[in-house]
Amino acid sequence: MASSSPGKPARNLWTWIPSLYFAEGLPYVVVMTVSVIMYKKLGISNTEIALYTSWLYLPWVIKPFWSPLVDVLRTKRWWIVTMQLLIGAGLAGVGLTIPTTNFLQYTLAFLWLMAFSSATHDIAADGFYMLPLSTHEQAWFVGIRSTFYRLAMIAGQGLLVMLAGMFEQTMGVSAAWALVFYGLAGLFVLMGVYHWVMLPRPAEDRSRTRADLSSVLAEVGYTFVSFFKKKQIVTILLFLLLYRFAEAQLVKMASPFLLDKSDVGGLGLSTGEVGFVYGTVGIVTLTVGGILGGLVASRQGLKYWLLWMVLAINLPNLVYVFLSQVQPESYLVVNLAVAVEQFGYGFGFTAYMLYMLYVSQGEHETAHYAICTGFMALGMMLPGMVSGWLQELIGYQHFFIWVMIATIPSFLVCWFVEVDENFGRERSGPELEADTE
DSSP, X not given: OOOOOSSSOOGGGGGTHHHHXXXXXXXXXXXXXXXXXXXXXXXXXXXXXXXXXXXTTHHHHSHHHHHHHHHHSSOHHHHHHHHHHHHHHHHHHHHHHTTXXXXXXXXXXXXXXXXXXXXXXXXXXXXXXXXXXXXXHHHHHHHHHHHHHHHHHHIIIIIIHHHHHHHHHHHOHHHHHHHHHHHHHHHHHHHHHHHHHHSOOOTTOOOOOHHHHHHHHHHHHHHHHHHTTSTTHHHHHHHHHHXXXXXXXXXXXXXXXXXXXXXXXXXXXXXXXXXXXXXXXXXXXXXXXXXXXXXXXXXXXXXXXXXXXXXXXXXXGHXXXXXHHHOOOOHHHHHXXXXXXXXXXXXXXXXXXXXXXXXXXXTTHHHHHHHHHHHHHHHHHHHHHHHHHHHHHHHHHHHHHHHHHTTHXXXXXXXXXXXXXXXXXXXXXXXXXXXXX
């Protein structure tokens, strides 16, 4: 690998880091967000959409349990390329089975394949990133990897959904979504081939022996035990599970609400309009909110901003109460409302990311942080599973009022959180980047 000067990383790092993190972000947003819109357009009920797509969080919940296997079996480079090809196969499978009679069962099976492959790809990519780069290069490229992960979110929630909406007008819903997934499948096959050629081959990236596997598994057991022995562990777990309790329910029903016709309480937007709202306006304001949250937290610390951030992630949900009650016909009003909610979410989510960093401090910091992310996914998965059933039971207007009531646990758990008043100060913005969730 080419060496780099003290001031700037080697040029050939640009040939794989941006594409690697674009490939990391895209399948996640397809599984978690695009699938919700697709199933809604294919006529699946909100109850089934919320239940089945929430189950797709499971691979990220249990990711810490099999990450040691990725570390010791084969090389991380092998895992990256293989998982990208498997993701491509999963995408092709979704496209192939959308036109079938039992498309829900078949497409979910392929989405499960994608979810497990994507979670495994995350483990390998994040571990591989540190191997061929010096400490300086790692710091220099953190912002780049975050940017391309965000671009993947824009491409998934925005461009892909708008393309599907455009195709729907000429070839029908099933054919349109099948075509989108075929295109994605081809992209990931090309990604796998490209990274097989372009990824470096650092000497540190190697498979281990059986003895290494035994010692690693023993170490994993110890790190789990040590995590659950942390001071205030009950409060930590409650925070991880309840801070996003309301948001987890809102996020599953937001797109169906925008797509549903006005006579059932929705706003009646087209597929392309929803893609624009969430894929451009929403992502931009989410990113701005996250950047601002990182900046202010680096000045006064997490403890100072915790209450303000829990307010920011919850109170803007009121815009959905407004939208469901008024059902405005103005597309501009809808965009402004979503922009407010996403900005608040981006700003408030900073506290969650910082708190995970805080409780992960000390020995086994990386492993403990991975455990935190597993609980983060569980906190999104469980409330999301019942959100569709609840919405269909009480309707959109009452559902969004319930979402506001569901913000109360977030405020209560923050009351009991203990944080060093200096934590977060002078920390750099890249430490606060979020996965997507």
